[in-house]
Amino acid sequence: MNWNELPWTELTIALPLVGAGFAATARDWEGAWKRSLGFVLLTLACSVMPLLAFEADGGQGRWDPFASMGLGAPLFAVDGLSAPLLPLVALLHALTVLATPRTKGTRTSFVVLMAGEAIQLATFACAEPLPLMALLALGMVPPAFELAVRRRGVRVYALHAGLFVALMATAIVGQVTGAGWTVVVLMLAVLVRSGTVPAHLWVGDLFEKAFGTAMLFMAPLCGTYAAVRLLVPAAPDWVLQGIGLASLVTALYSAGMAAVQRDARRLLSYLFLSHASLVLVGMELHTAMSLTGALCLWASVVLSLGGMGLTLRAMEARFGRLTLRDYHGLYGQSPALAVCFAMTGLASVGFPGTLGFVAAELLVDGAVMAAPLIGVALILTAAVNGIAILRAYLLLFTGVKREFSVPLQITWRERFAVLTLAGLILGGGLIPQPGVRDRHAAAVTLQKARAEALGREEPRQTVLLGGDEVKAEE
Amino acid sequence: MPEPSSFLTPLGSVVVLAPAALVLLLGVTSLFDRKLSERWTAWATYLATCLALLAAAGVFVLMLVTGTRHVVVSFGDWVHFGGSASHFHFSVKFVFDRLSVPFVALSLVLCGTIGAFADRYLHREEGYNRFFVLYSLFTFGMVVTSLAGTIETLFAGWELVGLSSALLVAYYHERPAPVKNGLRVWVVYRISDAALLLAAVVMHHLAGEGDFDRVLGERPWPDGSVAMAWLQILLVGGLLLIAAAGKSALVPFSGWLPRAMEGPTPSSAVFYGALSVHLGAYLLLRVSPMLDASVVLSAAVVVLGLSTAALAALCGRAQTDVKSVLSYASLTQVGLIVAEIGLGLRYVALVHLLGHACLRTLQFLRAPSVLRDRRSIENALGGRPEQPPQLPVSGAWRAWLYRFALERGYLDAILDRFLVRPFVLTFRWFDALERRATDALAGQSAPAPVPDQSKPEEVEQAA
Numbered sequence: 001m002n003w004n005e006l007p008w009t010e011l012t013i014a015l016p017l018v019g020a021g022f023a024a025t026a027r028d029w030e031g032a033w034k035r036s037l038g039f040v041l042l043t044l045a046c047s048v049m050p051l052l053a054f055e056a057d058g059g060q061g062r063w064d065p066f067a068s069m070g071l072g073a074p075l076f077a078v079d080g081l082s083a084p085l086l087p088l089v090a091l092l093h094a095l096t097v098l099a100t101p102r103t104k105g106t107r108t109s110f111v112v113l114m115a116g117e118a119i120q121l122a123t124f125a126c127a128e129p130l131p132l133m134a135l136l137a138l139g140m141v142p143p144a145f146e147l148a149v150r151r152r153g154v155r156v157y158a159l160h161a162g163l164f165v166a167l168m169a170t171a172i173v174g175q176v177t178g179a180g181w182t183v184v185v186l187m188l189a190v191l192v193r194s195g196t197v198p199a200h201l202w203v204g205d206l207f208e209k210a211f212g213t214a215m216l217f218m219a220p221l222c223g224t225y226a227a228v229r230l231l232v233p234a235a236p237d238w239v240l241q242g243i244g245l246a247s248l249v250t251a252l253y254s255a256g257m258a259a260v261q262r263d264a265r266r267l268l269s270y271l272f273l274s275h276a277s278l279v280l281v282g283m284e285l286h287t288a289m290s291l292t293g294a295l296c297l298w299a300s301v302v303l304s305l306g307g308m309g310l311t312l313r314a315m316e317a318r319f320g321r322l323t324l325r326d327y328h329g330l331y332g333q334s335p336a337l338a339v340c341f342a343m344t345g346l347a348s349v350g351f352p353g354t355l356g357f358v359a360a361e362l363l364v365d366g367a368v369m370a371a372p373l374i375g376v377a378l379i380l381t382a383a384v385n386g387i388a389i390l391r392a393y394l395l396l397f398t399g400v401k402r403e404f405s406v407p408l409q410i411t412w413r414e415r416f417a418v419l420t421l422a423g424l425i426l427g428g429g430l431i432p433q434p435g436v437r438d439r440h441a442a443a444v445t446l447q448k449a450r451a452e453a454l455g456r457e458e459p460r461q462t463v464l465l466g467g468d469e470v471k472a473e474e
Numbered sequence: 475m476p477e478p479s480s481f482l483t484p485l486g487s488v489v490v491l492a493p494a495a496l497v498l499l500l501g502v503t504s505l506f507d508r509k510l511s512e513r514w515t516a517w518a519t520y521l522a523t524c525l526a527l528l529a530a531a532g533v534f535v536l537m538l539v540t541g542t543r544h545v546v547v548s549f550g551d552w553v554h555f556g557g558s559a560s561h562f563h564f565s566v567k568f569v570f571d572r573l574s575v576p577f578v579a580l581s582l583v584l585c586g587t588i589g590a591f592a593d594r595y596l597h598r599e600e601g602y603n604r605f606f607v608l609y610s611l612f613t614f615g616m617v618v619t620s621l622a623g624t625i626e627t628l629f630a631g632w633e634l635v636g637l638s639s640a641l642l643v644a645y646y647h648e649r650p651a652p653v654k655n656g657l658r659v660w661v662v663y664r665i666s667d668a669a670l671l672l673a674a675v676v677m678h679h680l681a682g683e684g685d686f687d688r689v690l691g692e693r694p695w696p697d698g699s700v701a702m703a704w705l706q707i708l709l710v711g712g713l714l715l716i717a718a719a720g721k722s723a724l725v726p727f728s729g730w731l732p733r734a735m736e737g738p739t740p741s742s743a744v745f746y747g748a749l750s751v752h753l754g755a756y757l758l759l760r761v762s763p764m765l766d767a768s769v770v771l772s773a774a775v776v777v778l779g780l781s782t783a784a785l786a787a788l789c790g791r792a793q794t795d796v797k798s799v800l801s802y803a804s805l806t807q808v809g810l811i812v813a814e815i816g817l818g819l820r821y822v823a824l825v826h827l828l829g830h831a832c833l834r835t836l837q838f839l840r841a842p843s844v845l846r847d848r849r850s851i852e853n854a855l856g857g858r859p860e861q862p863p864q865l866p867v868s869g870a871w872r873a874w875l876y877r878f879a880l881e882r883g884y885l886d887a888i889l890d891r892f893l894v895r896p897f898v899l900t901f902r903w904f905d906a907l908e909r910r911a912t913d914a915l916a917g918q919s920a921p922a923p924v925p926d927q928s929k930p931e932e933v934e935q936a937a
Contacts, residue, residue: 352630383668398647
């Protein structure tokens with residue numbers, strides 16, 4: 001049996017589940033942390049294998065080691081879209097566990113983290129609509145569990161999660177019965193899951209009450225994945241237009257909200273909302289350029305905002321909950337964390353030399369092609385997000401001279417996490433071609449699939465905000 | 475014997491790669507917390523700057539010898555994909571011509587001078603390493619912007635210059651005033667960056683290219699022609715003008731320049747006195763064929779330049795510290811340079827820019843010693859020198875003008891009142907609304923604000 005015939009995808013999903021069980025039986029925090037770390041690192045190693053196997057298989061279609069066994073449509077199979085997402089999600093979880101300080105997280109947190117990771121990995125590896133809808137609904141459970149265990153007020157989250165689950169359940173029924181309104185229900189579900197205005201209150205609430213869980217829950221952009229798998233392939237143009245418009249408004253609104261925030265956690269929640277919405281806008285415009293840009297931005301968001309979240313978490317472990325009302329002057333205590341905060345933040349808005357730069361260029365280019373007003377809105381959003389990030393950096397790390405009686409320097413675990421993310425962000429920014437080429441291939445595949453499903457000879461872009469409809473690229 | 479022209483590409487590459495290597499060296503060592511000593515930092519800076527300058531001089535000499543007016547150094551397509559019908563490519567291309575060579579030489583000379591000055595000025599300062607990391611980023615950004623052969627490459631350099639400038643304004647980051655001013659500079663730069671990015675994208679779509687060779691014609695600078703309709707030229711040119719206005723502190727963005735004086739003298743000298751503040755003018759020089767093709771655009775440039783010069787000349791007379799006076803003096807000249815560009819005087823503007831940058835750098839570096847210099851002059855003259863002539867205005871007008879100059883034309887106040895405040899108030903209102911809605915959904919009354927854990931008095935009060 002060759003290495004690329006092994007069930008790596010299934011193993012990647014199973015490992016964190018097993019790890020959750022082991023963590024639950026640990027005696028103390030230290031034991032739970034060590035077991036969790038072992039399993040998330042194993043998961044990370046395994047998650048790379050489906051990507052390598054997919055590339056070895058020619059990088060086309062879907063990779064499934066059971067394809068030749070005549071077992072029917074596989075439950076889990078990776079393609080050009082999902083193959084790179086598995087290692088990204090696994091990496092984020094691994095770095096989070098690695099950098100978790102004692103003051104953050106309990107045994108239960110690790111169990112919830114790994115259960116959540118397993119569900120997310122399964123979601124990204126699943127391409128069939130019905131199981132995907134079920135997994136998306138199931139994915140809402142871990143944060144609710146975390147909030148309930150911590151007694152942090154689960155009502156706001158539960159209301160929105162309940163709405164999402166109800167919509168998904170309805171969509172499943174509609175899908176099975178072949179009802180025409182299924183696509184509308186799915187559209188509403190995607191908007192709720194992505195935190196589109198006005199169904200976004202739960203995001204800020206979750207970030208305030210369970211920061212680490214919220215970051216891991218939002219960073220992979222499961223809502224965007226739902227849109228790509230469930231709507232982009234065959235939904236009518238007006239559905240994509242609706243999502244695109246709502247996402248555009250959300251992106252702009254969230255950027256403005258981020259710029260005036262007085263709480264660091266809420267700042268991050270609005271940055272996530274804004275960037276996730278930008279990715280959705282690119283997806284819904286459906287030109288090869290904007291799709292490629294959106295897919296590149298997706299990876300950038302996971303790494304950069306995930307990294308920003310990790311940095312903030314490390315700061316909170318030292319200094320407690322941080323507001324953005326006054327200057328804190330924390331640079332002197334932890335310059336490495338300050339640099340990481342600035343770098344990850346600027347990477348998220350597409351600063352030159354970072355992973356987000358080319359993504360932002362592609363996205364804006366594709367948006368201007370669709371309609372100039374959208375391009376203006378996207379550029380404005382990025383500009384305001386950049387202002388929000390530097391404002392936060394200056395408020396947190398500068399402004400006053402602070403002295404502390406104990407050393408609060410970065411630990412080796414945090415430094416490793418920070419440097420790993422910095423390496424990926426800068427490496428991907430300086431040598432973007434391999435990643436962009438793969439994302440473009442995935443974008444073209446998505447376009448062609450949609451054209452085939454809708455019976456069109458050629459892919460057609462979505463018209464938004466009065467733009468002219470032109471034939472999309474090959 | 476190899477042809478002289480065969481050395482052009484390697485030398486041109488060194489001009490770009492030497493500052494890039496400096497950024498890499500200082501950045502990576504800082505990231506791994508293995509900062510170089512002051513001595514090694516100074517030597518690395520000196521080496522990189524000298525190498526790049528010698529290479530630029532070499533390119534210049536070779537261009538004279540071979541009679542070439544336009545040299546392109548291409549690093550290929552950094553990103554490319556797509557079929558023949560439509561595709562995307564982001565090529566990294568650098569152009570050496572009569573505009574870029576003098577400007578990059580000026581940048582390297584001034585950056586090298588400032589580097590040597592800063593090595594002594596910031597000796598044993600806690601932020602020494604931080605200064606040089608940002609300084610190296612700035613130098614690299616200036617080189618990239620000066621030599622950019624495509625608008626995308628120019629944008630990349632533009633952003634690097636912007637970030638490093640803003641963080642250097644906030645260099646003394648243990649005081650709130652520099653930090654506030656640094657943020658203000660950043661906000662203006664982001665608007666400028668947004669305008670430039672939009673111009674780049676629109677140009678890419680209208681012309682099908684971002685390469686200056688193809689958009690502005692293949693003839694070397696300042697000759698060139700633009701193959702776009704007049705409305706398209708107006709659109710792209712207008713956006714570029716906004717970008718230039720933000721970067722060069724032209725009206726209505728002039729407020730950030732005196733605020734930038736919060737930074738250390740070396741950064742004030744090279745960034746805001748000499749190089750960074752001229753970047754807008756440089757951009758207009760680079761796209762001057764567009765100005766030639768549009769009378770409206772040229773007129774707008776002239777009006778903007780003259781109004782900036784007039785305002786700065788007035789405001790400079792009411793400032794009470796030497797760096798603010800110098801910043802307004804700098805701005806007056808920048809305004810005149812921009813007006814010259816709008817009038818079609820390309821070489822005059824370029825020579826004016828080069829000379830002004832050198833003079834202003836010298837003045838800024840002497841600024842800390844201005845009182846001593848003043849006393850030396852008085853000793854040499856045997857008395858106080860003549861006061862400059864006063865404006866022939868009296869009474870209430872004088873008082874109004876004085877107030878107008880002291881308030882720096884009320885530009886910041888206008889921007890704050892009509893742009894910043896409405897934005898902040900609107901979104902703070904939304905924020906309050908969201909909190910009330912969240913509380914209603916959660917079925918609870920408004921919670922007490924989260925105490926800042928780093929302030930014991932707040933935590934105690936909350937408890």
